Amino acid sequence: MTVGNLASAADTVEADRQRDWREALAAMALVGPATALIVVFLIGPLVCIALLSLTDYQLGAKALRFVGLANYAEMFGDRVFRRSLENTLTYVGVVVPLSVFLGLGAALLIEASASLRGFYRTIFFLPVMATLIAMAVVWEFVLHPQFGMLNLALNAIGMTGQDWLHDRKIVLFTFCGIGVWQSLGFNMVLFMAGLTSIPRDLYEAAEVDGAGQAWNRFWTVTWPLLGPVTLFVVVISAIRSFQVFDAIQVLTKGGPNRASEVLLYTMYSEGFEYFRSGYAAAVTMVFLAFVLALALFKTWFLDRRVHYG
Amino acid sequence: MAVARAARAHRPGCDAETMAQVELTGIAKSFGEVRVLRDVSLEIRDGEFVTILGPSGCGKSTLLRIIAGLERQDAGRIRIGARTVDTLRPNERDIAMVFQSYALYPHLTVAGNLALPLRMRLLSWQQRLPGARWFSPHIRAVERDINRRVSEAAALLQMETLLPRKPAQLSGGQKQRVAVGRAMVREPRVFLMDEPLSNLDAELRVHMRAEIAQLHRRLGVTFIYVTHDQAEAMTMSDRVVVMMDGQPLQFSSPGAIYSDPVDLRVARFVGSPRINTLPGVTTGRRSIDLAGLELPFDVALAAGERVTVAIRPAATGVAGQHGLPGSGVPGLSGRLVHRENLGSDLFLHARIDALDTTVIVRQDPSAIDAFPLGMQLQVDIPVDQALAFNSAGARIRSRVVARAAAS
Numbered sequence: 058m059t060v061g062n063l064a065s066a067a068d069t070v071e072a073d074r075q076r077d078w079r080e081a082l083a084a085m086a087l088v089g090p091a092t093a094l095i096v097v098f099l100i101g102p103l104v105c106i107a108l109l110s111l112t113d114y115q116l117g118a119k120a121l122r123f124v125g126l127a128n129y130a131e132m133f134g135d136r137v138f139r140r141s142l143e144n145t146l147t148y149v150g151v152v153v154p155l156s157v158f159l160g161l162g163a164a165l166l167i168e169a170s171a172s173l174r175g176f177y178r179t180i181f182f183l184p185v186m187a188t189l190i191a192m193a194v195v196w197e198f199v200l201h202p203q204f205g206m207l208n209l210a211l212n213a214i215g216m217t218g219q220d221w222l223h224d225r226k227i228v229l230f231t232f233c234g235i236g237v238w239q240s241l242g243f244n245m246v247l248f249m250a251g252l253t254s255i256p257r258d259l260y261e262a263a264e265v266d267g268a269g270q271a272w273n274r275f276w277t278v279t280w281p282l283l284g285p286v287t288l289f290v291v292v293i294s295a296i297r298s299f300q301v302f303d304a305i306q307v308l309t310k311g312g313p314n315r316a317s318e319v320l321l322y323t324m325y326s327e328g329f330e331y332f333r334s335g336y337a338a339a340v341t342m343v344f345l346a347f348v349l350a351l352a353l354f355k356t357w358f359l360d361r362r363v364h365y366g
Numbered sequence: 367m368a369v370a371r372a373a374r375a376h377r378p379g380c381d382a383e384t385m386a387q388v389e390l391t392g393i394a395k396s397f398g399e400v401r402v403l404r405d406v407s408l409e410i411r412d413g414e415f416v417t418i419l420g421p422s423g424c425g426k427s428t429l430l431r432i433i434a435g436l437e438r439q440d441a442g443r444i445r446i447g448a449r450t451v452d453t454l455r456p457n458e459r460d461i462a463m464v465f466q467s468y469a470l471y472p473h474l475t476v477a478g479n480l481a482l483p484l485r486m487r488l489l490s491w492q493q494r495l496p497g498a499r500w501f502s503p504h505i506r507a508v509e510r511d512i513n514r515r516v517s518e519a520a521a522l523l524q525m526e527t528l529l530p531r532k533p534a535q536l537s538g539g540q541k542q543r544v545a546v547g548r549a550m551v552r553e554p555r556v557f558l559m560d561e562p563l564s565n566l567d568a569e570l571r572v573h574m575r576a577e578i579a580q581l582h583r584r585l586g587v588t589f590i591y592v593t594h595d596q597a598e599a600m601t602m603s604d605r606v607v608v609m610m611d612g613q614p615l616q617f618s619s620p621g622a623i624y625s626d627p628v629d630l631r632v633a634r635f636v637g638s639p640r641i642n643t644l645p646g647v648t649t650g651r652r653s654i655d656l657a658g659l660e661l662p663f664d665v666a667l668a669a670g671e672r673v674t675v676a677i678r679p680a681a682t683g684v685a686g687q688h689g690l691p692g693s694g695v696p697g698l699s700g701r702l703v704h705r706e707n708l709g710s711d712l713f714l715h716a717r718i719d720a721l722d723t724t725v726i727v728r729q730d731p732s733a734i735d736a737f738p739l740g741m742q743l744q745v746d747i748p749v750d751q752a753l754a755f756n757s758a759g760a761r762i763r764s765r766v767v768a769r770a771a772a773s
Contacts, residue, residue, distance in 0.1 A: 261436050262469035266548070267457035267486035277482070281473035 103345070110338035117332065128339035138340070140315050141323040144229055148319060149298040152236040156294050157287070159237065160244025165279075167245070168252050178249070181242040189239060193307040196235055197222070222309055225316040232317055235304050240297060244290050251286030255279065284362075292355045296348055320344050385412045386447050386460070386555035386588045388433065393442035395428055402428045403612045406442070410605075415582045415589040417599040420609035421635065427560055429609070430592045434463050434558050446556060457486070459556075462549035466561040468541040470533040476544050477529040480516040483552045488512065519551045522584070539570045546581065557582075559591045563598060575601055596636050600624070608632045630759035633676050639713060642682065642725045644675045644698075644747075646754075654754060657720035659698055661749050663764040673762065674755045679713060679726040681751035684737075685744035697744030700725060705739065707731050716745050 110128055114121040132138045167177045184192065199206045200221040208218025221231045259278045263269060268277040302321040305311060311318035311326070320340065328337030388410040395403040402425040410416045418426040431437040433444060435456035444451050451459045462483075470479050485494055488508050492498065499505045520526045523543050533541060542562055549557060562578070563571045579602045582589045593599055599606045600620040607617045608631075615629045616622075627633035633641045646654040646661070650669025654661045661675065685697030700716035703724065712731040717724050725745050729737065737743070754762040 256467060256469070258465045258467045258469035259471065261431075261434075261456075262463070262465060262471075262548075264436060265434060265456045265461070265463045266483035266552075268482070269455055269457060272491070273486065277471065281471065284473070 106338045106341055106345075109335055110342050112335045114335040114338075115332050116328070116334045121335070124335070128336050131336065132339050132343070137315055137318065138323060141318045141320055142343070144316075144318055145299060145301070145320045147229060148233055148236065148301055149295055151230070151233040152240065152298045152301075153291060153294045155233075155237045156240040156244050157290055160241050160290065161248050161283075161287075163241065163245040164248035164252060165275075168249060178246070181245050183242065184239045185243045185246075189303045190307055192239075193304050196304070197308060200231065223313050225313055228309060228313065228317045232301065232305060232308075236298060236301060240294055244294060247286055247290050247293075248283065251283045252279070255282045288355060292351055295351050299344065299347055387412045387445075388556060388588060388590065389443075389445040390429075390433070391443045391445075393429065393432060393439045393444070395425070395432060395437065395439050401612055403432075403439075406612070406614055408607060408614060408617060410588060410590065413586050413588055415579070415591065415602060415604045416607060417591045417593060417603040417605075418607045418609055418614075419593060419596060419599040419635070422594055424609045425612040426592045426594075426609050430463075430558050430560050430590060433556075433590065434461055435459050436463075457483075460554055461556045461558055462552050462554035463558040463560065464542075464545045464549050464562045466564055468533075468545040468565075470541060470544055470548070472533050474532075475529065476520075476525070476531055476533070476536070476547075477513075477516055479533070479544055480519060480529075480547050480551050481512050483548060484512045484515060487552070515551050519547045522550070523547050523581075538566050539574065542566060542574060546578070550581075550585070554587065556588045556590065557585075559589065561593050562591075564593070564595070571595075571598075578602060596638070600636075608635060610635070627753065628761045630674055630676065630755040630761075633753060633755070637678060639679055639726050641676045641678050642723075644677075644718075644721055644723060644725070646673050646675045647671065648673055656698065656747070657718070659747070661747060661752060663749075663754060663762070665754075665762055665764045667762070672757050674757075674759075675747070676753045676755065677747055677751060680711075680728040681748060682725065682727045683746040683748070684714075684727060684729070685746040697746045698725065700743055700745055702737055702739055702741045702743060705734065705737065707734060712737075714743075716743060718745065 111123060111125060112121045113124045113127075163177075163181055167174055167181075200208075202208060202218060202220040202223070205218070205221070207221065211218045219227055222228055255278065259282070260274060263274050263277045266277075268274055300321060301319055302325065305317050305319060305322055306325070309317045311322045321344065324337050324340040324344065327333045327340060388408070390406055390408045393403055393406040394401070406425075406429060408416075418429060420426045428437060432439045433446075435451065435454060435458075439452075446459060446461070456463075471482065474482065488511075489505065493502070493505050493508075499509060516529070517526065520529055523546065525540065525543050525547065528536065528540055528544065533544070536544065542565075545562070559578070563574050566574060575598055578589075578591075582602075591598070591602065600623075603620055605618060606620050606623050607614045608623060608629075609615065610631050616627060616632050618626075623632060623636050627636065630643070634643070644656055646656045648667040648669055648671040649655050649660065650667070652662065652664055652667075654663055654667075654673055654675060656675060667673075698716075698718050698720070700718040702714055703717045704715035706713040706715070709731060712729045712734055714727045714729055714737055715724050716727060727745055754764060756762055
């Protein structure tokens with residue numbers, strides 16, 4: 058090997074190194090903006106909240122003190138918080154299955170008949186588009202114990218009406234009803250999209266294979282192929298149910314006697330009425346833990362089982 | 367073979383019941399204003415491999431779906447074996463279908479896909495409930511039987527190793543094999559296949575062609591195969607139905623479809639490269655005039671009628687070749703405008719100005735140097751190979767008369 062060869066080999070190595078460096082730089086330049094935005098708008102605030110939940114910070118206070126897990130200790134010892142958590146879980150536990158199964162049922166019924174499909178779709182989807190604050194006024198009107206339409210209707214068929222919004226035993230389930238009403242249409246539209254993406258050939262194969270009757274067809278083709286959609290609908294419904302707040306704020310403010318107090322309402326009243334930002338941050342962390350758990354559950358566990366890869 | 371034979375042995379009843387000729391009488395179908403099928407009548411014999419060949423939109427798939435029972439005909443009758451099946455559901459017709467898209471259940475393993483039709487037929491819905499097998503030796507016995515039949519089918523198709531996989535983990539050819547297996551385990555009397563190979567790449571298609579033909583020979587049951595690919599039709603079938611515009615034009619052996627087409631559309635659809643068609647006029651002297659070239663035909667036709675003379679590229683030649691003095695008739699003068707050398711064949715495209723058309727002539731590739739582009743040549747039209755069609759496209763039958771030159 059001559060000196061000239063060696064020199065050129067060294068040159069190539071140098072050139073390679075330079076190119077690698079430039080590629081790395083280009084890669085960083087490309088992912089940089091997105092990363093920066095995520096850090097500034099998502100991760101940053103989350104870290105701030107997490108840190109805040111370890112202090113006794115009050116909104117507007119000039120100083121704050123690190124209190125360790127004191128906020129969390131107080132929270133889990135507090136009857137109001139436990140009540141709020143319990144209510145939220147009950148709400149999620151009722152609204153998610155009901156809105157998912159009724160949504161699926163509505164989608165199947167509407168898809169089954171060609172006539173008036175658009176009409177039904179619009180009707181069921183209306184609550185999704187309407188602002189809940191505005192609709193809450195209507196609900197108050199419907200649910201009013203004396204002149205509410207619901208009680209008038211019940212009385213007309215000989216049943217006793219209830220004080221839907223002020224009876225401690227009932228109020229949470231009244232909100233569950235409103236929650237189902239609100240998310241059913243959304244779930245239905247998602248299911249309808251899922252139904253149209255099922256290849257027709259599969260139904261025909263099922264027909265030839267002897268799984269042609271409605272019941273068999275559902276279990277052989279429809280349900281398995283709706284797996285990914287169903288998972289998505291369940292997770293979205295659950296997250297939306299954890300976020301229930303506006304109707305309660307407008308109609309009962311968590312009352313009567315905290316019977317309809319939910320996580321976000323607790324967070325709101327602690328943070329914005331009593332200005333206990335540190336404590337509210339701790340409540341927020343609990344809320345985030347639930348949502349995060351759902352998201353992780355979906356990506357790590359269920360996604361693999363419903364995509365049949 | 368074992369599978370099918372065993373199935374036949376299991377079935378009670380005489381031979382007549384297991385015979386599976388398929389008889390269609392006067393089938394018609396419209397979708398709204400569009401008449402997809404008009405008066406289709408076919409008789410397919412027991413154990414025959416019949417291909418329904420036609421361009422897309424000719425109604426061939428609809429016809430297959432009507433035989434399967436996935437679509438209901440507007441008029442006409444279908445008999446499979448000794449039964450009229452018009453009112454029966456697909457699963458009661460004793461047929462199995464292989465779909466173009468394979469239509470495998472994505473959530474089931476290959477074994478599950480193969481077992482599904484059997485589970486549906488042999489177990490009630492209560493017996494299919496998860497866990498039901500723990501309570502009933504009968505269910506376990508049925509499931510053992512199902513598993514045995516699934517592994518038999520898998521062995522026959524050489525796909526035992528695929529049984530635990532999900533469809534998403536299979537290649538296109540493997541999926542197709544599973545789809546065939548799923549059709550097979552049911553031991554149907556009639557196999558219906560709707561363009562099963564069209565999603566596969568060319569090489570695999572050729573391979574699967576042989577495999578399906580082999581499967582047909584082994585099972586010995588009736589196959590009805592729909593395709594737009596003439597190579598599939600010609601290579602696999604006992605008989606071919608050529609369909610166009612909702613009507614079968616010809617139903618005969620692949621050889622007859624190629625060399626003895628009854629309709630100009632059949633002649634044009636089958637064969638590659640396409641058959642040459644030349645506009646001619648009848649002379650009234652038992653011959654056809656092709657731009658001054660007089661082809662003798664022994665059919666009496668009124669003078670001045672427009673006809674089409676068709677001839678396969680392989681049947682033509684360059685006049686004066688092989689020492690034949692123009693095969694008795696002078697050829698058509700043309701100019702060589704394009705050459706295609708496929709290795710096995712050399713196709714010369716000759717522009718015939720007098721007829722305002724281009725004729726393709728097959729030659730042996732070794733002769734390529736004898737045909738420089740732009741040369742003038744005489745295209746020979748051997749009368750005994752030329753086919754004549756009237757203006758409606760129907761074949762004008764004719765025997766060759768003594769050549770004009772010889773007489």
